[in-house]
Amino acid sequence: MQDDISGWSEWYRNFSKIEEITSPSELHGLLTGIVCVTKAPTREEWQQILATLEIPELDENVLTLLTDESEDIAHALSDDELDYLPLLPDDEHVLASRVEALADWCAGVVLGFGLASGHIRPDEMEWIEHLQDVAAVEFEESDNDEEGEASYQELYEFVRLIPVSLSLGRQKVEISETALLQSIQPQLKRNPSATEASSVVEMFTPHRPS
Helix, strand or coil: CCCHHHHHHHHHHHHHCCCCCCHHHHHHHHHHHHHHCCCCCCCCHHHHHHHHCCCCCCCCCHHHHHHHHHHHHHHHHHCCCCCCCHHHHHHHHHHHHHHHHHHHHHHHHHHHHHCCCCCCCCCCCHHHHHHHHHHHHCHHHHHCCCHHHHHHHHHHHHHHCEEEHHHHHCCEEEEEHCCCHCCCCCHHHHHHCHHHHHHHHHHHCCCCHH
16 A cells, blocks of 8 residues: 555654654554553544643644544444454565554554553453564564565564454543543653653653664
8 A cells, every 4th residue: 555545654644743753653653552551532632642741732633633544543443344454564564664654553552552541351361472572673684575574574464453352342441531531641651750641651651772
């Protein structure tokens, strides 16, 4: 699928300059992780979420894009067709860029899920660990061949449906009922003496290589 068809080009153009996130792929994962737990946030709720994450206020058209995408994600995660797709660069981009984007997306899903949920169901820890493993993947030049391409496609197909599993059977809550808009601040991830909310963030934050 081409970038302009999937929406990646527009997504990248609007969100690539936000310094507070690693990449637009991470942001799409963050949206996905949140919507696994909550109802799709409204425009006003997104403004609150962005403020909580210390992301500067977005232009109206960009905020609309964010809101519309979260609604599309919510629909895809509830659809029996299993057609949810991460928003990632297509195969016209070099493999290294796609691997990095997939890793960022996985990290975003984990963080969004953790920020929105104070608990996990017994069967979910394995899914979270799979996402964390892919979030820690590093591309090497020796991977830049047909075997590496095949491995990427396998990883992609495996992780893209994990949010569906995390969402399935979960009673979606309002954003206002989550810790995301109550007490969690980004700096708590780095503060070992912070409140109990920080442990939730740390549990769901992938250990990315430096």
